[in-house]
Amino acid sequence: MRGEAEVLMDQLKQIAQGLGETFAPFCEVVLHDLTDPQHAILAIHNNLSARAVGEPATELGLARIADPDYPTILTNYPNAFADGRQAKSTSIGIKDARGTYVAALCLNVDLTLFHNLQSVIGQFTRVDAQGGARESLKPAGADAIRARIDRFAAGRATTPRALRAEERRALLRELKGAGCLEVRRAAEVIAAHLGVSRATVYADAK
Known part of the structure; x- marks a missing residue:
């Protein structure tokens, strides 16, 4: 019989895929498994950050793991990709029945x-009545x-x-x-x- 965590992750994978297909190609959608911080990235759609499945959690993910009272939803905060492109991000923490963060769904929009x-x-x-140079x-x-x-x-x-x-x-x-x-x-x-x-x-x- 499948466990609660496995069922939850499968549902989140489907949500991530749906969001990725809806907002392609401008929005990267990443699902993090916070129960395995060393290999946290479980799925990534519209890969704009050049990361890969199996890579570790970000600083924000580690903060959620360390503090169950960390904000569940952070929206539209400034971010940047490794090559300097500006982005805005939204991160949604997912808790289990015990109130522990087990996953995070993150959206990173390329603002270029x-x-x-x-x-x-x-x-x-723009209107320039004088013509200008x-x-x-x-x-x-x-x-x-x-x-x-x-x-x-x-x-x-x-x-x-x-x-x-x-x-x-x-x-x-x-x-x-x-x-x-x-x-x-x-x-x-x-x-x-x-x-x-x-x-x-x-x-x-x-």
């Missing part, structure tokens, strides 16, 4: 696309390259790291044609922003 959309909308709605379309550096990649992904309702292979190749051809690859350390910047190797960048740009 949304910040870019906010910037695009702000630029589009014209902005050069020539990329000025790493920030300009990242912004161009973000706009490309936003136009396809996705994030840079969620681009399909054929979309990524189209992007690299566009960047090459615009002279972006001539910028110092361009391949390194593009590879980091897309989550691929520099070899892939060079191959896709051909």
Whole structure:
């Protein structure tokens, strides 16, 4: 006969999968098994943090394990992925019948696309009666390259790291044609922003 904990974890896996499919590709959904902190990650959907099933609990998970009075729900707190991308996170602690934290369901939203959309909308709605100086379309550096990649992904309702292979190749051809690859350390910047190797960048740009 299956135990209470096993049934609970199976139900939480289904919830995590459903949330992951609903909010793909912008929201990473992670299920943590807090009864096994050294191998806490039980499931991960829309993997934006480059973690893997079986990796240990985060500081927040360890805090819940140590303190049963730790807040059950923490919503929309600022976070960041390992590569520096900004995120906002929500963490929901799950207790068993004895009031002990046994699991946590966490949602991490990649804010890259949304910040870019906010910037695009702000630029589009800005009014300058005097005309002002014209902005050069020539990329000025790493920030300009990242912004161009973000706009490309936003136009396809996705994030840079969620681009399909054929979309990524189209992007690299566009960047090459615009002279972006001539910028110092361009391949390194593009590879980091897309989550691929520099070899892939060079191959896709051909």
